[in-house]
Amino acid sequence: QVQLEESGPGLVKPSETLSLTCSVSVGYITGYYWAWIRQPPGKELESIGYIFYSGATNYNPSLESRVSISVDTSKSQFYLTLNSVTAADTAVYYCARLNALSLRSFDYWGQGIRVTVSS
Amino acid sequence: DIQMTQSPSTLSASVGDRVTISCRASQNVRGYLAWFQQKPGKAPKLLIYKPNILENGVPSRFSGSGSGTEFTLAISSLQSDDFATYYCLQYTSFPYTFGQGTKLEIK
Numbered sequence: 001q002v003q004l005e006e007s008g009p010g011l012v013k014p015s016e017t018l019s020l021t022c023s024v025s026v027g028y029i030t031g032y033y034w035a036w037i038r039q040p041p042g043k044e045l046e047s048i049g050y051i052f053y054s055g056a057t058n059y060n061p062s063l064e065s066r067v068s069i070s071v072d073t074s075k076s077q078f079y080l081t082l083n084s085v086t087a088a089d090t091a092v093y094y095c096a097r098l099n100a101l102s103l104r105s106f107d108y109w110g111q112g113i114r115v116t117v118s119s
Numbered sequence: 120d121i122q123m124t125q126s127p128s129t130l131s132a133s134v135g136d137r138v139t140i141s142c143r144a145s146q147n148v149r150g151y152l153a154w155f156q157q158k159p160g161k162a163p164k165l166l167i168y169k170p171n172i173l174e175n176g177v178p179s180r181f182s183g184s185g186s187g188t189e190f191t192l193a194i195s196s197l198q199s200d201d202f203a204t205y206y207c208l209q210y211t212s213f214p215y216t217f218g219q220g221t222k223l224e225i226k
Contacts, residue, residue: 044206044217044218044219044220045163045206045208045217046214046217047213047214047215047216047217050213058213060213060214061214062214094162094163096162103151103168103169104153104165104168104169104174105151105153105165105168105208105210105215106153106155106163106165106208107165107174109162109163109164110162111161111162112161112162
């Protein structure tokens with residue numbers, strides 16, 4: 001059973017860097033794409049970007065200048081870094097599996113982590 | 120980016136009703152359309168993909184249809200567990216984009 005869990009700080013100061021980790025149940029990270037998605041309070045979901053287990057990435061152009069996603073298959077983890085955050089980056093951040101093999105889109109999700117940008 | 124527009128934004132219905140939710144894309148998404156259910160404080164759950172294939176474990180009262188730019192999610196006989204917010208997602212072109220959501224409320 002694939003399980004994902006986000007971790008990281010729940011509060012980040014404006015202009016600083018948001019860093020989150022997604023831990024994937026061991027043995028499941030290879031062969032798939034892994035994504036970050038966020039949901040600002042009361043708003044719709046937004047795709048941030050995704051990474052293939054081998055390291056190839058694709059980012060939302062609206063965030064591309066500030067975002068980086070990386071993976072460490074030995075730890076069964078992937079990561080999100082978002083620079084120069086503002087209040088507009090306040091959201092629940094989800095990690096998810098993007099199942100391109102069976103065209104299922106995002107078929108497994110973490111429970112989400114609420115991140116607030118505030119001084 | 121491909122814009123996804125759902126209607127209605129809110130839907131009031133009773134247990135046992137049949138309901139439909141529509142999703143329109145700003146351009147052809149070639150069938151790469153999925154539907155998610157989200158309950159308060161929880162992650163979205165994949166219901167249907169491509170755009171009429173039921174995800175494993177999802178009750179058969181849920182169904183998806185459509186092609187090109189017009190898609191529909193139908194729930195044939197509402198159960199109490201179905202009251203939630205529903206989102207469509209296009210995944211033909213990155214950034215993958217979601218609709219704004221349809222909140223299904225108890226009448």
